[in-house]
Amino acid sequence: MNPALHAARLGLARGWIEFKHSLLNPQDLGFTIFSSVALVVVLYFQRDATVPGTTISLASVTLPSMLGMLAAFNGLIGAVGLISVEREDGTLLRAKALPQGMIGYLVGRIVLLAAQAAGSLVIVLVPGLFLVPELTRGGPGGWVIMIGILALALLATLPLGAVIGSLANSPTTAAGFSMLTIGGLIAISGIFYPFSALAGWLQVVGQVFPLYWLGLGMRSAFLPDSAAALEIGGSWRPVETVLVLLAWTAAGLLLAPPILRRMARREAGSLMQERRDRAMQRIS
Template sequence: MNPTLHAARLGLSRGWIEFKQQLTTPQDLGFTVVSTVAFAVVLYFQRDATLPGTDLPLAAATLPSLLGLLIPVNGLLGAVGSLSVEREDGTLLRAKALPQGMIGYLVGRIVSLSFSTVASLVLMLVAGLFFVPGLFGIGLGNWLTIAWLTVLGLLSALPLGAVIGSLAGSPQTAAGMSMLAIGGLTAVSGVFYPITALAGWLQALAHVFPLYWLGLGMRSALLPDAAAAAEIGGSWRPVETTLVLLAWAVAGLVLAPPILRRMARRESGSAMEQRRHRAMQRVT
């Protein structure tokens, strides 16, 4: 069997096993549960309000933004955090010793984090069924739109998280870099307010990154067609959304493995022990 395909199959199996373990481990469930519940609480308090000057429920306008934001938050932060920690505890060093081990590791991490993110999205949509009027009747095509946006969003966010995690020198640095990236992109992406309110150069910057397109795609699936009038060009732009997300997904999947392999080549038992010693010094 082709070594790369064999490593990918092992990664699929590992990712599924890790996801099942997360379901029984309170520490692993903590972030997912807290973030999902926090978003659901926002919908609860907005359930009876409407957007000023319209009859559109505020919760209905907020839900697409929360779904679009949940994908990179869970995917990118999860990949950054797990990779930086497993770099210090020796997991990556052990993966390096196996044939095509970094391919298997990356596939396993993508699978486990994808399952946990999809679980969060499902919980959010279930909450939306209670707090967002009309969500039951959006139609099969709109549900399929949410599904393919989720897949492309995860494939664009997870490899990027792996790259950030591999470049960071410590879990603390990785967390800071990823939070800075998410915070900056959220500020200019228009997920919580019309992007047309921003300066032109900020709109252009937001168009480069996946978060804007995830928010736009989710709004196209969950909001009435008339709401597109508030978007740039008065359109949901589904073709552009697909192409940008697909480009990020392909770029991440192409670049992440060699970057991880390059990082793994620099790994050694002595380097891992030095990082562990520095971490212990920070604690004490």
């Protein structure tokens, strides 16, 4: 069997096993449930409100945007956290020592993060559709668009998360930088309120990054065509959405492999021990 293919198969199995283990980890499971329930609570309080100047439910606009945000959050923050922690604890060094170990490692991380993202989305989507039942009227086409946009969300954010996680000096630095970044992007991407209500220059900045386009694509999957009047230009802009997300995907896939290879080549037991010592100092 081809060594790379064998390593990828092992990575698939490892990622699925680690996902099942994460379901038994109270800390991981508790954070996922708490954050997902918090988003459902937001929908609950928005269910009777409408977008100003329209009869469209505010919750029906927010729920699709939330799903796009969750996919990006799990892809970016999840990859940052895993790569930075496993770089510090020696997991990456052990993967590097195995034949085709980095391939298996990366495949495993992708499977784990994709499965965790799917779990978070289901926890929000199922009760969300009970609170906003009108979103179930989109038909099969809407669900196909949703799956496509969510796949692009992971493709556009996972590689960038891996880059940030491999460049950071410590998990704390990586987590702080990524949380600050994605928090700022959520604020200017029209996730919890109409994007058109933002200042013009914020709209320009927001459209540079994938989070706005993920929200737009998800809204186009669930909302009726009449709701496009709330968007810039009165259109869902499907071509622009796909092109921007593909551009971010291409950028991430071009940057991530050489950066990860360089980081893996520089890994050594002495460097790992230094990071462990710094981690112990932070704890003590």
